[in-house]
């Protein structure tokens with residue numbers, strides 16, 4: 351079978367083409383390329399969708415993390431606890447701001463931060479915890495928020511992969527991914543679950559003062575034009591991207607459903623397999639399946655990937671190396687071998703195609719191809 355893709359952005363576009371084309375042309379016609387009305391319209395719409403008090407748009411998901419840490423006034427030398435099994439952006443901004451990343455383990459079942467490892471990592475320099483809602487489901491927020499509260503730490507949720515996931519606390523109350531900690535950050539990179547047609551990102555918060563601080567940092571450190579109270583950055587969501595996102599947001603729930611349907615089919619096909627472990631769903635979180643990631647058991651993962659490639663089935667390794675083993679991030683405190691779960695996962699995970707436009711025919715072909723390896 352030809353032309354199978356990890357993500358089918360073209361098919362998704364064609365379903366809403368006339369609407370999106372018009373929205374983009376409208377922006378061009380208005381020539382309101384920077385901070386046009388669609389930017390505010392989109393942040394208002396996303397606020398309503400998530401039920402969060404403030405959505406502050408910015409240029410990308412990496413900026414969102416950086417602006418969050420700047421807005422919390424974290425200072426060089428402050429320690430930030432996060433996971434090494436993540437996309438590098440999470441740790442990059444920590445290092446860039448001369449903060450100290452302190453890596454802890456992920457749970458090998460759900461791939462998210464092991465909350466029981468947090469306390470041992472806390473020192474008097476610790477200021478924040480950054481859980482990553484990896485692959486589309488929430489980390490164990492109840493436990494993470496409890497430790498953070500006990501030690502007076504900020505929580506920044508990296509929600510780049512999990513917009514739309516919902517977490518249920520043990521008292522029955524619900525929280526949206528990104529809206530439970532002090533600040534949540536997300537990315538609208540094209541292949542993310544709510545993707546635009548270029549770069550984009552946003553921060554979420556329920557705290558009015560923090561919202562003001564986030565806006566100020568993202569806007570050259572100014573509240574009043576040409577009056578720069580602090581050192582900020584320039585990070586804006588383009589109006590054209592906001593216009594695209596306004597068209598796509600009403601479809602986000604159906605996009606999540608479509609991804610979940612693919613995941614359900616994969617689960618069913620591989621659940622009993624002796625050499626494949628399906629991704630474990632956290633019973634407290636819904637899963638929006640940014641990625642569908644299998645863990646290989648007792649087989650050569652790279653041989654499986656090569657075999658699938660020859661059959662025309664693309665796969666990805668998210669992530670081949672944990673951050674603490676990356677050349678730019680090596681640190682004596684986190685020697686190779688020190689985070690065994692994270693390192694094992696990097697050697698054994700494989701992500702299958704998952705997107706909103708998967709046909710039954712392609713899905714069955716992928717499943718049969720995987721099974722025929724054995």
Ligand SMILES: *Cc1c(COP(=O)(O)O)cnc(C)c1O
Nearest residue numbers: 410411412437439440510537539
């Ligand atoms: C994509 C991603 C980011 C960064 O988003 P960009 O918009 O590409 O800067 C950050 N964290 C995680 C976990 C991501 O997947």
